[in-house]
Amino acid sequence: MEVDFSLAKGHMMALTGPSGAGKTTLLRLIAGLIHPENGRITFNAERWLDSASRVHLPAQKRHIGFVFQDYALFPHMTVHKNLLFALAQNQSAEIVDDLLEATGLSQLADRRPAQLSGGQQQRVALARALVRKPELLLMDEPFAALDPEMRLQLQDLLLKLHRQHNFSIILVTHDIGEIFRLADQVAIMETGKITQFGTPSQVYVADAEPQGLSVYGEVLTCERQGEMLAVNAWIDGKIRRFMIPANLESDMQPGVTFTLNYTANNAEIRIIDH
Amino acid sequence: MGIDSQPLWLTFKLAGITSILLLVIALPIAYWLVFGKFKGRGVVEALIGMPLVLPPSVIGFYLLLAFSPSHWFGAWIEEWLGLRLVFSFPGLVIASILYSLPFMVYPIRAGLQSLPVSLREASYTLGKNEWQTFVQVLLPNCKPAILTAFVLTFAHTVGEFGVVLMIGGNIPGVTKVASVAVYNEVEALNYPAANEYAMVLFAVTFIILLLVYSINNRLLRVRQPA
The missing domain is CATH 2.40.50 (OB fold (Dihydrolipoamide Acetyltransferase, E2P))
Structure with missing residues:
Protein backbone atom coordinates (compact mmCIF):
# COMPACT_ATOMS: atom_id res chain seq x y z
CA MET A 1 0.00 0.00 0.00
CA GLU A 2 1.22 3.47 -0.84
CA VAL A 3 -0.92 6.28 0.47
CA ASP A 4 -0.25 9.95 1.19
CA PHE A 5 -2.94 12.40 2.18
CA SER A 6 -3.88 14.92 4.83
CA LEU A 7 -7.25 15.87 6.21
CA ALA A 8 -8.15 19.25 7.65
CA LYS A 9 -9.35 19.29 11.25
CA GLY A 10 -13.10 18.85 11.63
CA HIS A 11 -13.51 17.69 8.04
CA MET A 12 -15.26 14.60 6.84
CA MET A 13 -13.49 12.45 4.29
CA ALA A 14 -15.04 9.61 2.35
CA LEU A 15 -12.81 6.73 1.33
CA THR A 16 -14.14 4.75 -1.57
CA GLY A 17 -13.05 2.38 -4.30
CA PRO A 18 -13.44 -1.26 -5.34
CA SER A 19 -13.34 -4.10 -2.81
CA GLY A 20 -9.82 -5.18 -1.99
CA ALA A 21 -8.39 -1.72 -2.68
CA GLY A 22 -7.19 -1.46 0.91
CA LYS A 23 -9.76 0.92 2.40
CA THR A 24 -10.34 -1.09 5.57
CA THR A 25 -6.61 -1.76 5.89
CA LEU A 26 -5.93 1.99 5.71
CA LEU A 27 -8.54 2.62 8.40
CA ARG A 28 -6.98 -0.03 10.64
CA LEU A 29 -3.52 1.44 10.06
CA ILE A 30 -4.74 4.87 11.15
CA ALA A 31 -6.40 3.31 14.19
CA GLY A 32 -3.17 1.55 15.16
CA LEU A 33 -4.74 -1.92 14.94
CA ILE A 34 -2.12 -3.06 12.43
CA HIS A 35 1.46 -1.99 11.89
CA PRO A 36 2.81 -0.99 8.49
CA GLU A 37 6.39 -1.74 7.44
CA ASN A 38 7.07 1.90 6.66
CA GLY A 39 5.07 5.00 7.25
CA ARG A 40 4.30 8.15 9.14
CA ILE A 41 1.04 9.30 10.66
CA THR A 42 0.79 12.60 12.49
CA PHE A 43 -2.35 13.95 14.06
CA ASN A 44 -2.48 17.55 15.30
CA ALA A 45 1.31 17.58 15.44
CA GLU A 46 1.25 14.40 17.54
CA ARG A 47 3.25 11.54 16.09
CA TRP A 48 1.14 8.38 15.96
CA LEU A 49 3.45 6.44 13.75
CA ASP A 50 6.95 6.96 12.48
CA SER A 51 8.60 3.75 11.44
CA ALA A 52 11.93 5.52 10.88
CA SER A 53 12.23 6.43 14.57
CA ARG A 54 10.27 3.39 15.77
CA VAL A 55 7.37 5.44 17.09
CA HIS A 56 4.19 3.43 17.27
CA LEU A 57 1.44 4.80 19.46
CA PRO A 58 -0.93 1.96 20.41
CA ALA A 59 -4.59 2.17 19.43
CA GLN A 60 -5.52 2.88 23.04
CA LYS A 61 -3.59 6.17 23.03
CA ARG A 62 -4.77 7.59 19.70
CA HIS A 63 -7.76 9.88 20.09
CA ILE A 64 -9.98 7.87 17.82
CA GLY A 65 -13.39 6.33 17.72
CA PHE A 66 -13.87 3.31 15.47
CA VAL A 67 -17.20 2.12 14.11
CA PHE A 68 -16.75 -1.41 12.81
CA GLN A 69 -18.57 -2.83 9.83
CA ASP A 70 -20.08 -5.57 12.03
CA TYR A 71 -20.63 -2.97 14.82
CA ALA A 72 -18.58 -5.11 17.28
CA LEU A 73 -21.00 -4.53 20.14
CA PHE A 74 -20.23 -6.59 23.23
CA PRO A 75 -22.98 -9.22 23.26
CA HIS A 76 -22.89 -9.82 27.03
CA MET A 77 -23.43 -6.15 27.92
CA THR A 78 -26.55 -4.05 27.69
CA VAL A 79 -26.58 -0.95 25.50
CA HIS A 80 -25.91 1.16 28.57
CA LYS A 81 -23.01 -1.02 29.69
CA ASN A 82 -21.53 -1.02 26.19
CA LEU A 83 -21.27 2.76 26.48
CA LEU A 84 -20.11 2.74 30.11
CA PHE A 85 -17.32 0.34 29.14
CA ALA A 86 -15.92 3.00 26.82
CA LEU A 87 -15.50 5.61 29.58
CA ALA A 88 -11.93 6.63 30.26
CA GLN A 89 -10.67 6.54 33.82
CA ASN A 90 -12.02 9.48 35.80
CA GLN A 91 -14.38 10.42 32.97
CA SER A 92 -17.83 11.43 34.12
CA ALA A 93 -20.66 9.09 33.10
CA GLU A 94 -22.78 12.07 32.15
CA ILE A 95 -21.74 11.81 28.52
CA VAL A 96 -23.18 8.30 28.32
CA ASP A 97 -26.67 9.57 29.10
CA ASP A 98 -26.20 12.52 26.75
CA LEU A 99 -25.21 10.25 23.89
CA LEU A 100 -28.04 7.78 24.58
CA GLU A 101 -30.39 10.74 24.43
CA ALA A 102 -28.83 12.21 21.27
CA THR A 103 -28.99 8.89 19.44
CA GLY A 104 -32.52 8.11 20.61
CA LEU A 105 -31.44 5.04 22.56
CA SER A 106 -32.56 6.00 26.07
CA GLN A 107 -35.55 3.66 25.89
CA LEU A 108 -33.35 0.78 24.75
CA ALA A 109 -30.57 1.23 27.29
CA ASP A 110 -31.27 -2.03 29.11
CA ARG A 111 -31.49 -4.19 26.02
CA ARG A 112 -28.73 -6.43 24.79
CA PRO A 113 -27.37 -5.99 21.26
CA ALA A 114 -29.05 -9.20 20.06
CA GLN A 115 -32.44 -7.66 20.90
CA LEU A 116 -31.88 -4.64 18.63
CA SER A 117 -32.50 -4.03 14.93
CA GLY A 118 -29.61 -3.29 12.59
CA GLY A 119 -30.25 0.45 12.68
CA GLN A 120 -30.40 0.45 16.48
CA GLN A 121 -27.17 -1.54 16.72
CA GLN A 122 -25.55 0.97 14.40
CA ARG A 123 -26.63 3.81 16.70
CA VAL A 124 -25.12 2.01 19.69
CA ALA A 125 -21.86 1.52 17.81
CA LEU A 126 -21.80 5.21 16.87
CA ALA A 127 -22.67 6.39 20.38
CA ARG A 128 -20.09 4.06 21.94
CA ALA A 129 -17.38 5.32 19.59
CA LEU A 130 -18.09 8.89 20.71
CA VAL A 131 -17.98 8.31 24.49
CA ARG A 132 -14.29 9.13 24.76
CA LYS A 133 -14.78 12.33 22.75
CA PRO A 134 -12.49 11.26 19.93
CA GLU A 135 -10.92 13.83 17.68
CA LEU A 136 -11.04 11.45 14.74
CA LEU A 137 -13.89 9.05 14.01
CA LEU A 138 -13.10 6.12 11.71
CA MET A 139 -16.11 4.39 10.18
CA ASP A 140 -15.97 1.22 8.07
CA GLU A 141 -19.03 1.09 5.81
CA PRO A 142 -21.22 2.00 8.76
CA PHE A 143 -24.52 2.27 6.92
CA ALA A 144 -24.02 -0.38 4.24
CA ALA A 145 -26.27 -2.98 5.85
CA LEU A 146 -29.21 -0.63 6.44
CA ASP A 147 -32.27 0.04 4.31
CA PRO A 148 -32.30 3.38 2.44
CA GLU A 149 -34.63 5.15 4.86
CA MET A 150 -32.65 4.11 7.93
CA ARG A 151 -29.46 5.07 6.12
CA LEU A 152 -30.73 8.63 5.57
CA GLN A 153 -31.78 8.90 9.23
CA LEU A 154 -28.39 7.81 10.45
CA GLN A 155 -26.56 10.07 8.03
CA ASP A 156 -28.57 12.96 9.49
CA LEU A 157 -27.70 11.80 12.99
CA LEU A 158 -24.02 11.65 12.08
CA LEU A 159 -24.18 15.17 10.59
CA LYS A 160 -25.86 16.45 13.74
CA LEU A 161 -23.29 14.87 16.06
CA HIS A 162 -20.49 16.04 13.80
CA ARG A 163 -21.74 19.64 14.00
CA GLN A 164 -22.05 19.41 17.79
CA HIS A 165 -18.69 17.85 18.55
CA ASN A 166 -16.61 18.85 15.53
CA PHE A 167 -14.50 15.70 15.28
CA SER A 168 -12.87 14.73 11.99
CA ILE A 169 -14.26 11.72 10.19
CA ILE A 170 -12.87 9.19 7.75
CA LEU A 171 -15.67 7.09 6.37
CA VAL A 172 -15.40 4.08 4.06
CA THR A 173 -18.41 3.93 1.76
CA HIS A 174 -19.57 2.75 -1.64
CA ASP A 175 -22.59 5.03 -1.74
CA ILE A 176 -22.16 8.09 -4.00
CA GLY A 177 -25.23 9.74 -2.48
CA GLU A 178 -23.66 9.35 0.95
CA ILE A 179 -20.40 10.87 -0.28
CA PHE A 180 -22.18 13.98 -1.59
CA ARG A 181 -24.39 14.24 1.48
CA LEU A 182 -21.66 13.88 4.06
CA ALA A 183 -18.15 14.36 2.79
CA ASP A 184 -16.01 17.48 2.43
CA GLN A 185 -13.39 15.41 0.68
CA VAL A 186 -13.36 12.12 -1.12
CA ALA A 187 -10.43 9.80 -1.81
CA ILE A 188 -10.77 7.06 -4.35
CA MET A 189 -8.52 4.08 -3.63
CA GLU A 190 -7.46 1.48 -6.14
CA THR A 191 -5.06 -1.41 -5.41
CA GLY A 192 -3.51 0.24 -2.40
CA LYS A 193 -3.15 3.72 -3.86
CA ILE A 194 -5.24 6.86 -3.70
CA THR A 195 -5.90 7.66 -7.36
CA GLN A 196 -8.18 10.67 -6.92
CA PHE A 197 -8.59 13.15 -4.08
CA GLY A 198 -10.68 16.31 -3.76
CA THR A 199 -14.14 17.56 -3.02
CA PRO A 200 -16.93 15.29 -4.29
CA SER A 201 -17.73 17.80 -7.04
CA GLN A 202 -14.09 18.01 -8.13
CA VAL A 203 -13.71 14.27 -8.20
CA TYR A 204 -16.99 13.22 -9.72
CA VAL A 205 -18.43 16.19 -11.60
CA ALA A 206 -15.81 18.66 -12.85
CA ASP A 207 -14.33 16.53 -15.58
CA ALA A 208 -17.59 15.09 -16.81
CA GLU A 209 -19.01 16.46 -20.08
CA PRO A 210 -22.53 17.77 -19.63
CA GLN A 211 -24.64 15.01 -21.05
CA GLY A 212 -28.07 16.15 -20.00
CA MET B 1 -23.44 -48.47 51.37
CA GLY B 2 -21.14 -51.36 52.07
CA ILE B 3 -18.05 -49.82 50.55
CA ASP B 4 -15.42 -47.48 51.92
CA SER B 5 -16.37 -44.01 50.66
CA GLN B 6 -12.85 -42.65 51.00
CA PRO B 7 -11.73 -43.50 47.43
CA LEU B 8 -14.80 -41.70 46.04
CA TRP B 9 -14.17 -38.64 48.16
CA LEU B 10 -10.51 -38.68 47.11
CA THR B 11 -11.50 -38.94 43.45
CA PHE B 12 -13.72 -35.87 43.57
CA LYS B 13 -11.23 -33.94 45.67
CA LEU B 14 -8.51 -34.69 43.13
CA ALA B 15 -10.77 -33.78 40.22
CA GLY B 16 -11.91 -30.54 41.86
CA ILE B 17 -8.43 -29.33 42.79
CA THR B 18 -7.01 -30.33 39.42
CA SER B 19 -9.79 -28.55 37.50
CA ILE B 20 -9.47 -25.30 39.45
CA LEU B 21 -5.67 -25.16 39.20
CA LEU B 22 -5.77 -26.15 35.56
CA LEU B 23 -8.29 -23.44 34.72
CA VAL B 24 -5.90 -20.83 36.12
CA ILE B 25 -3.01 -22.33 34.17
CA ALA B 26 -4.90 -22.94 30.92
CA LEU B 27 -6.43 -19.47 30.47
CA PRO B 28 -3.12 -17.72 29.78
CA ILE B 29 -1.86 -20.67 27.72
CA ALA B 30 -4.99 -20.59 25.53
CA TYR B 31 -4.77 -16.81 25.16
CA TRP B 32 -1.13 -17.08 24.21
CA LEU B 33 -1.83 -19.82 21.66
CA VAL B 34 -4.54 -17.74 19.99
CA PHE B 35 -3.15 -14.21 20.15
CA GLY B 36 0.55 -14.59 20.94
CA LYS B 37 3.14 -13.68 18.35
CA PHE B 38 5.79 -16.36 18.45
CA LYS B 39 7.31 -19.12 16.38
CA GLY B 40 7.02 -22.75 17.28
CA ARG B 41 3.35 -22.58 18.19
CA GLY B 42 2.94 -26.00 16.53
CA VAL B 43 5.47 -27.58 18.90
CA VAL B 44 3.68 -26.21 21.96
CA GLU B 45 0.30 -27.33 20.67
CA ALA B 46 1.59 -30.82 19.93
CA LEU B 47 3.13 -31.12 23.40
CA ILE B 48 -0.13 -30.07 25.06
CA GLY B 49 -2.00 -32.64 23.00
CA MET B 50 0.29 -35.56 23.84
CA PRO B 51 -1.90 -36.88 26.70
CA LEU B 52 -4.68 -37.38 24.15
CA VAL B 53 -2.69 -39.98 22.25
CA LEU B 54 -0.05 -41.42 24.59
CA PRO B 55 -0.91 -44.40 26.78
CA PRO B 56 -1.36 -43.10 30.35
CA SER B 57 1.27 -45.58 31.47
CA VAL B 58 3.90 -43.82 29.34
CA ILE B 59 3.13 -40.44 30.91
CA GLY B 60 2.95 -42.05 34.32
CA PHE B 61 6.27 -43.76 33.77
CA TYR B 62 8.13 -40.56 32.89
CA LEU B 63 6.47 -38.65 35.72
CA LEU B 64 7.46 -41.43 38.10
CA LEU B 65 11.06 -41.06 37.00
CA ALA B 66 10.99 -37.25 37.25
CA PHE B 67 9.24 -37.20 40.63
CA SER B 68 11.52 -39.77 42.22
CA PRO B 69 13.93 -38.31 44.81
CA SER B 70 16.88 -39.74 42.86
CA HIS B 71 16.01 -37.49 39.89
CA TRP B 72 17.13 -33.84 40.03
CA PHE B 73 13.54 -32.55 39.70
CA GLY B 74 12.17 -34.76 42.46
CA ALA B 75 15.19 -34.00 44.62
CA TRP B 76 14.83 -30.27 44.03
CA ILE B 77 11.11 -30.26 44.92
CA GLU B 78 11.80 -32.29 48.03
CA GLU B 79 14.63 -30.02 49.08
CA TRP B 80 12.92 -26.72 48.47
CA LEU B 81 9.27 -27.46 49.17
CA GLY B 82 9.61 -30.44 51.43
CA LEU B 83 7.27 -32.32 49.12
CA ARG B 84 7.72 -35.86 47.94
CA LEU B 85 5.71 -36.24 44.74
CA VAL B 86 5.81 -39.99 44.21
CA PHE B 87 3.04 -41.89 45.96
CA SER B 88 1.57 -38.68 47.36
CA PHE B 89 -1.55 -36.60 46.76
CA PRO B 90 0.32 -33.46 45.53
CA GLY B 91 2.09 -35.70 43.03
CA LEU B 92 -1.29 -36.94 41.81
CA VAL B 93 -2.49 -33.35 41.37
CA ILE B 94 0.55 -32.38 39.29
CA ALA B 95 0.26 -35.52 37.18
CA SER B 96 -3.47 -34.92 36.66
CA ILE B 97 -2.82 -31.33 35.60
CA LEU B 98 -0.39 -32.49 32.93
CA TYR B 99 -2.59 -35.36 31.88
CA SER B 100 -5.76 -33.24 31.52
CA LEU B 101 -4.06 -30.19 29.99
CA PRO B 102 -5.55 -30.60 26.49
CA PHE B 103 -9.05 -31.05 27.91
CA MET B 104 -8.84 -27.61 29.47
CA VAL B 105 -6.72 -25.75 26.90
CA TYR B 106 -8.33 -26.88 23.65
CA PRO B 107 -11.97 -25.91 24.32
CA ILE B 108 -10.92 -22.51 25.72
CA ARG B 109 -8.65 -21.94 22.74
CA ALA B 110 -11.53 -22.83 20.39
CA GLY B 111 -13.82 -20.47 22.28
CA LEU B 112 -11.37 -17.57 21.98
CA GLN B 113 -10.78 -18.30 18.31
CA SER B 114 -14.49 -18.25 17.55
CA LEU B 115 -14.90 -14.66 18.77
CA PRO B 116 -14.92 -11.98 16.05
CA VAL B 117 -11.61 -10.11 15.84
CA SER B 118 -13.53 -6.84 15.95
CA LEU B 119 -14.59 -7.43 19.60
CA ARG B 120 -10.98 -7.29 20.72
CA GLU B 121 -10.16 -4.40 18.42
CA ALA B 122 -13.23 -2.45 19.52
CA SER B 123 -12.06 -2.77 23.11
CA TYR B 124 -8.58 -1.50 22.16
CA THR B 125 -10.02 1.50 20.32
CA LEU B 126 -12.06 2.22 23.45
CA GLY B 127 -8.80 2.61 25.35
CA LYS B 128 -8.75 -0.75 27.11
CA ASN B 129 -5.51 -2.72 27.43
CA GLU B 130 -5.00 -6.41 26.72
CA TRP B 131 -5.73 -7.52 30.27
CA GLN B 132 -8.96 -5.49 30.57
CA THR B 133 -10.01 -6.76 27.15
CA PHE B 134 -9.32 -10.37 28.09
CA VAL B 135 -11.15 -10.23 31.42
CA GLN B 136 -14.06 -7.95 30.55
CA VAL B 137 -14.74 -8.75 26.89
CA LEU B 138 -13.22 -12.05 25.77
CA LEU B 139 -13.78 -14.29 28.80
CA PRO B 140 -17.47 -13.42 29.37
CA ASN B 141 -18.14 -14.27 25.73
CA CYS B 142 -16.39 -17.65 26.09
CA LYS B 143 -18.49 -18.86 29.02
CA PRO B 144 -19.82 -21.96 27.27
CA ALA B 145 -16.31 -22.95 26.17
CA ILE B 146 -14.89 -22.40 29.66
CA LEU B 147 -17.69 -24.41 31.26
CA THR B 148 -17.16 -27.22 28.78
CA ALA B 149 -13.41 -27.19 29.40
CA PHE B 150 -13.84 -27.24 33.18
CA VAL B 151 -16.26 -30.12 33.16
CA LEU B 152 -14.36 -32.18 30.62
CA THR B 153 -11.27 -31.77 32.78
CA PHE B 154 -13.18 -32.73 35.91
CA ALA B 155 -14.72 -35.78 34.25
CA HIS B 156 -11.43 -36.79 32.66
CA THR B 157 -9.67 -36.61 36.02
CA VAL B 158 -12.41 -38.69 37.63
CA GLY B 159 -11.78 -41.25 34.91
CA GLU B 160 -7.99 -41.34 35.39
CA PHE B 161 -6.50 -44.71 36.09
CA GLY B 162 -3.19 -45.49 34.44
CA VAL B 163 -1.32 -42.36 35.48
CA VAL B 164 -2.61 -42.59 39.05
CA LEU B 165 -1.59 -46.17 39.34
CA MET B 166 1.90 -45.47 38.01
CA ILE B 167 2.81 -42.56 40.27
CA GLY B 168 0.32 -42.82 43.12
CA GLY B 169 0.01 -46.47 43.70
CA ASN B 170 -2.72 -47.59 45.97
CA ILE B 171 -2.37 -45.99 49.39
CA PRO B 172 -5.76 -45.73 51.14
CA GLY B 173 -6.75 -42.15 51.90
CA VAL B 174 -3.75 -40.75 50.01
CA THR B 175 -3.70 -42.02 46.46
CA LYS B 176 -6.33 -44.75 46.26
CA VAL B 177 -8.97 -43.14 44.08
CA ALA B 178 -12.25 -44.73 43.00
CA SER B 179 -11.05 -46.01 39.65
CA VAL B 180 -8.20 -47.83 41.38
CA ALA B 181 -10.60 -49.12 44.02
CA VAL B 182 -12.78 -50.67 41.30
CA TYR B 183 -9.72 -52.42 39.93
CA ASN B 184 -8.72 -53.70 43.37
CA GLU B 185 -12.19 -55.03 44.16
CA VAL B 186 -12.35 -56.85 40.83
CA GLU B 187 -8.92 -58.38 41.44
CA ALA B 188 -10.21 -59.58 44.81
CA LEU B 189 -13.29 -61.01 43.03
CA ASN B 190 -15.45 -58.70 45.13
CA TYR B 191 -17.81 -57.78 42.30
CA PRO B 192 -20.62 -56.18 44.35
CA ALA B 193 -18.21 -53.62 45.85
CA ALA B 194 -16.66 -52.95 42.43
CA ASN B 195 -20.15 -52.42 41.10
CA GLU B 196 -20.97 -49.87 43.79
CA TYR B 197 -17.89 -47.77 43.06
CA ALA B 198 -18.50 -48.04 39.35
CA MET B 199 -22.16 -47.08 39.65
CA VAL B 200 -21.37 -43.99 41.68
CA LEU B 201 -18.73 -42.87 39.16
CA PHE B 202 -21.11 -43.55 36.30
CA ALA B 203 -24.03 -41.69 37.86
CA VAL B 204 -22.08 -38.67 39.05
CA THR B 205 -20.23 -38.12 35.80
CA PHE B 206 -23.42 -38.60 33.80
CA ILE B 207 -25.28 -36.01 35.86
CA ILE B 208 -22.40 -33.53 35.56
CA LEU B 209 -22.22 -33.88 31.79
CA LEU B 210 -26.00 -33.64 31.50
CA LEU B 211 -26.02 -30.41 33.51
CA VAL B 212 -23.25 -28.91 31.43
CA TYR B 213 -24.82 -29.63 28.11
CA SER B 214 -28.19 -28.27 29.16
CA ILE B 215 -26.61 -25.10 30.59
CA ASN B 216 -24.50 -24.68 27.47
CA ASN B 217 -27.49 -25.09 25.19
CA ARG B 218 -29.28 -22.36 27.10
CA LEU B 219 -26.26 -20.02 26.99
CA LEU B 220 -25.84 -20.58 23.27
CA ARG B 221 -29.51 -19.92 22.66
CA VAL B 222 -29.28 -16.59 24.49
CA ARG B 223 -26.44 -15.56 22.22
CA GLN B 224 -28.47 -16.19 19.07
CA PRO B 225 -29.70 -12.90 17.58
CA ALA B 226 -33.37 -12.23 18.15
Missing part, protein backbone atom coordinates in the same frame (compact mmCIF):
# COMPACT_ATOMS: atom_id res chain seq x y z
CA LEU A 213 -30.64 13.84 -18.51
CA SER A 214 -32.52 11.04 -20.14
CA VAL A 215 -35.38 9.15 -18.55
CA TYR A 216 -37.38 6.22 -19.80
CA GLY A 217 -41.09 5.84 -19.06
CA GLU A 218 -44.49 4.47 -19.94
CA VAL A 219 -47.63 6.62 -20.41
CA LEU A 220 -50.42 5.75 -17.94
CA THR A 221 -52.93 8.53 -18.69
CA CYS A 222 -52.88 11.61 -20.86
CA GLU A 223 -55.53 14.37 -20.66
CA ARG A 224 -55.92 17.70 -22.36
CA GLN A 225 -55.80 20.84 -20.21
CA GLY A 226 -56.23 23.88 -22.47
CA GLU A 227 -53.21 24.19 -24.72
CA MET A 228 -51.25 21.57 -22.79
CA LEU A 229 -51.37 17.82 -22.11
CA ALA A 230 -51.10 16.49 -18.56
CA VAL A 231 -49.29 13.17 -18.68
CA ASN A 232 -49.14 10.63 -15.87
CA ALA A 233 -46.29 8.25 -16.57
CA TRP A 234 -44.51 5.37 -14.87
CA ILE A 235 -40.87 6.46 -14.55
CA ASP A 236 -38.21 4.77 -12.41
CA GLY A 237 -40.74 2.88 -10.31
CA LYS A 238 -42.88 5.91 -9.53
CA ILE A 239 -45.87 7.71 -11.06
CA ARG A 240 -44.75 11.13 -12.37
CA ARG A 241 -46.95 13.88 -13.69
CA PHE A 242 -45.71 16.43 -16.24
CA MET A 243 -47.04 18.81 -18.88
CA ILE A 244 -46.25 18.68 -22.62
CA PRO A 245 -47.50 20.64 -25.65
CA ALA A 246 -50.97 19.57 -26.90
CA ASN A 247 -49.74 18.73 -30.40
CA LEU A 248 -48.22 15.50 -29.04
CA GLU A 249 -51.64 14.14 -28.06
CA SER A 250 -51.87 11.55 -30.83
CA ASP A 251 -48.50 10.04 -29.86
CA MET A 252 -48.76 10.00 -26.07
CA GLN A 253 -51.48 7.41 -25.60
CA PRO A 254 -51.64 5.06 -22.58
CA GLY A 255 -49.26 2.14 -22.95
CA VAL A 256 -46.78 4.03 -25.11
CA THR A 257 -43.16 3.90 -23.95
CA PHE A 258 -40.95 6.90 -24.49
CA THR A 259 -37.72 8.59 -23.54
CA LEU A 260 -37.61 12.13 -22.29
CA ASN A 261 -34.31 13.82 -23.11
CA TYR A 262 -33.37 16.97 -21.35
CA THR A 263 -30.33 19.12 -22.12
CA ALA A 264 -29.38 22.70 -21.27
CA ASN A 265 -31.23 24.20 -24.21
CA ASN A 266 -33.68 21.55 -25.32
CA ALA A 267 -36.28 19.06 -24.11
CA GLU A 268 -37.39 16.35 -26.44
CA ILE A 269 -39.78 13.39 -26.24
CA ARG A 270 -39.02 10.37 -28.36
CA ILE A 271 -41.62 7.65 -28.79
CA ILE A 272 -40.17 4.16 -28.62
CA ASP A 273 -43.13 1.85 -28.91
CA HIS A 274 -46.86 2.26 -29.48
